[in-house]
Amino acid sequence: MSYAGRSKYDEPGRAERYKARSERRNQEEWALVERLLGMLPAAPATALDAPCGTGRIAERLLARGLDVTCADLSPAMRAATEERLAGEAGYAGVVALDLEAAGEDAPAAADLVVCLRFLHHLPDAATRGRVWRTLRSLTGGHLIVSFHHPVSLHNLSRGLRRVFTRKRGDRHTLRPAALRAEAAEAGLRVVRFAPLARWRREFWLALLEPAAGAP
Secondary structure (H helix, E strand, O other): OOOOHHHHHHOOOOOHHOOOHHHHHHHHHHHHHHHOOOOOOOOOOOEEEOOOOOOOOHHHHOOOEEEEEEEOOOOOHHHHHHHOOOOOOEEEEEEEEEOOOOOOOOOOEEEEEOOOOOHHHHOOOHHHHHHHHHHHHEEEEEEEEEEEEEOOOHHHHHHHHHHHHHOOOOOOOHHHHHHHHHHHOOOOOEEEEEEOOOOOOEEEEEEEEEEOOOO
8 A cells, every 4th residue: 555654755855955944843752752762671771773764862862872774665764874873882883774674675673663653654553563574573572652642632633734735744643542453463562652632643662572372
């Protein structure tokens, strides 16, 4: 299936605009990631950032002393990550990865997998299911994913803009109960949900781990 998230980041100038994203917003989201990292039973040694975008999260994971592999479907994003992180201690490089259909050349499973600002691009449960299965295969310890909660002032304002502009959006919301059920089908168990700003912002994180007895 084709959807904006698979191709839009290779549009001219898109990677550069993403690289220039608000540092305040980046820091807010990273602080939420750190809150979940503080709940892990043991500090991870290896991490996979997928999709890595321009390397903003990978850079912070490297600063924590992890060995980090980056992966992204977009050549433009991979190039931006390489430019940002080349030569950094612990940086294991950036590889091409389609989270809907990881092949034999997919990176090895990591203690920690981080998948931020991707799930909301996926248009339906079937597409998310393929991604969940890939993420499960890459998760050797814990997985942190972001998603957009439908009940928030932010999401309401976005919906109103679509009504007035008559433009269809390419962002999709997901209730925590639906995320829990979809992840369980792929063999993942939700450990904790964490909202950035409950009721006000749509951005949430989920911390997951392989379910007991799952293959």
